[in-house]
Amino acid sequence: MSMAQPTTETTTRKRLNYFERYLSLWVGLCMLVGVLVGKALPDLIDQLRRIEFGAGSQINIPIAVLIWLMIIPMMMKVDFVSIRDVGKKPRGLLVTLFVNWLVKPFSMAFIAWLFFRYVFAAWIPLADADQYIAGCIILAAAPCTAMVFVWSYLTDGDPAYTLVQVSLNDLVMLFLFAPIVRFLVNGASSLHVPFQVLLYAVGIFIVIPLAAGSALRAWFIRAHGQEWFEKTLLPRFAPVSMLALLATLILIFSFQADNITGKPFHVILIAVPIILQVYLNSSLTYGLMKFFKVRHAVAAPGALIGASNFFELAVATAIALFGPGSGAALATVVGVLVEVPVMLSVCSVCNRTRHWFPETEGVG
Numbered sequence: 001m002s003m004a005q006p007t008t009e010t011t012t013r014k015r016l017n018y019f020e021r022y023l024s025l026w027v028g029l030c031m032l033v034g035v036l037v038g039k040a041l042p043d044l045i046d047q048l049r050r051i052e053f054g055a056g057s058q059i060n061i062p063i064a065v066l067i068w069l070m071i072i073p074m075m076m077k078v079d080f081v082s083i084r085d086v087g088k089k090p091r092g093l094l095v096t097l098f099v100n101w102l103v104k105p106f107s108m109a110f111i112a113w114l115f116f117r118y119v120f121a122a123w124i125p126l127a128d129a130d131q132y133i134a135g136c137i138i139l140a141a142a143p144c145t146a147m148v149f150v151w152s153y154l155t156d157g158d159p160a161y162t163l164v165q166v167s168l169n170d171l172v173m174l175f176l177f178a179p180i181v182r183f184l185v186n187g188a189s190s191l192h193v194p195f196q197v198l199l200y201a202v203g204i205f206i207v208i209p210l211a212a213g214s215a216l217r218a219w220f221i222r223a224h225g226q227e228w229f230e231k232t233l234l235p236r237f238a239p240v241s242m243l244a245l246l247a248t249l250i251l252i253f254s255f256q257a258d259n260i261t262g263k264p265f266h267v268i269l270i271a272v273p274i275i276l277q278v279y280l281n282s283s284l285t286y287g288l289m290k291f292f293k294v295r296h297a298v299a300a301p302g303a304l305i306g307a308s309n310f311f312e313l314a315v316a317t318a319i320a321l322f323g324p325g326s327g328a329a330l331a332t333v334v335g336v337l338v339e340v341p342v343m344l345s346v347c348s349v350c351n352r353t354r355h356w357f358p359e360t361e362g363v364g
Contacts, residue, residue: 027337030246034253035260045254049324059197059204059320063251067316068209069244073237074145074312075213076220078167089161092289092298096165099285099306100143101176108140108277109133109184115273124266128327130189132270135331137184138317140277141177143169144308148301151308151343155350157301165305170210173310178202181317193321201320205313245312245336252315252333255324266327270334275342282307282346289357296357300350307346311336 038045053059116129124132144151145166152162178201182193220229253260260267285306289299311332318328 022340026246027249027333030249031253031260031333031337034250034255035257037250038254038257039261041254042257045257048251049255053200053204059200060324063248063316063319063324064204066244066248066251067205067312068212070241070248070312071145071205071209072213072216073234073241075170075209076217076237077149077163077234078145078170078210078213079163079217089298091292092161092294092302093165093168095285095288095292095294096302096305097168097172099281099288100169101172101180103284104143104277104281104306105137105141105180105184107280108273109137109188111273111277111280112136113188115269120269123269126190128263128266130191131322131327132266132331133189134185134191134193134322135314135318135326135328136270136273136277136335137188138181138321138328139274139309139311139314139332139335141180141184142310142313142317143173144305145170145310145313147339147343148305148308151304151347152301154344154347155300155304156297157304158295158297161298162301162305165302169305170206174202174206174210177206177313191322197321198317201317204320205316248312248315249333249336252319252324252329256330256333259325259327259330267330267334267337270331271338274331274335275338278307278338278342278346286350286353293358295359296350296354299357300347303350304343304346308339308343309335311339 048062049060051061053061053064112133116124116132117126121129148166149159149162151157152159178195178198182195182198185191185193217229220233224233282303286299286303289302294302314332314335315329318326318332322328
């Protein structure tokens with residue numbers, strides 16, 4: 001699919017909406033509110049923490065419901081029919097899949113292990129280090145699903161191709177997320193990941209939202225048409241997802257109140273390997289796209305998918321495996337905290353290097 005090159009004026013006008021632009025600020029406010037609530041109302045928070053799907057399941061029902069409200073609208077954007085044309089121009093897809101599944105989780109495991117076990121060893125106890133390593137791995141093993149459409153828009157990405165990239169990644173995630181997380185967490189830390197709990201998390205936080213989103217998408221399009229679905233309905237769901245995200249963060253930070261107030265410096269340290277792996281994987285993806293002469297409208301979103309994370313899934317999985325008050329859950333939440341400013345910097349680099357790429361490509 002070929003797209004006309006946008007004018008400079010059009011490009012400079014593109015920006016995040018008010019809420020997305022200041023997401024890091026809202027996350028910071030949620031952290032403050034959550035910690036204050038956790039300290040002021042410890043009995044209430046303890047009761048909320050105990051509401052689980054089953055004894056010892058670690059899958060908190062209030063957080064699960066909020067995460068469904070976040071993820072299902074995102075999954076409604078995914079069009080698996082678009083994958084039928086995957087063979088027409090495979091280069092961008094192959095690069096994206098290679099980095100997302102063969103590089104990103106493994107590089108994050110190594111970087112997290114290096115920083116938390118050695119570089120930051122003087123400041124972080126071993127038990128906390130293992131938790132942070134696990135959280136970083138879970139974060140890296142979940143490629144971005146929703147926000148990548150925003151990053152693609154900001155870099156004038158091909159929306160149809162971006163949709164194919166996201167749809168294919170979601171299918172792969174169904175099968176590879178659980179085994180990769182278990183293998184890397186068990187290998188890079190002293191923690192044990194119970195595979196049954198991990199499968200429960202995949203079922204609850206990937207399979208159910210994906211099935212529900214696909215079913216709702218098909219029903220709404222059949223009933224009201226594609227244009228109404230994309231231009232009228234989906235924008236109405238955006239505030240629901242964001243509000244559910246913020247409510248989830250307040251709950252998580254309230255569960256984490258003692259953890260955060262006792263270790264505020266850890267939040268800064270956790271951010272370092274997460275930011276490093278974002279720039280590493282986005283640079284690798286972008287460089288491979290240039291090497292294989294992929295056009296910019298595909299290369300930029302591909303680099304952004306390789307750098308960004310499906311943090312809603314990561315947060316939910318960390319909570320399911322280790323509990324809402326765990327260091328692993330805290331590490332995934334730090335990923336949310338740094339997501340927007342870091343990804344905006346990657347978008348800026350992609351926009352300034354547009355001339356590196358061909359306007360069209362051949363069969364790849």
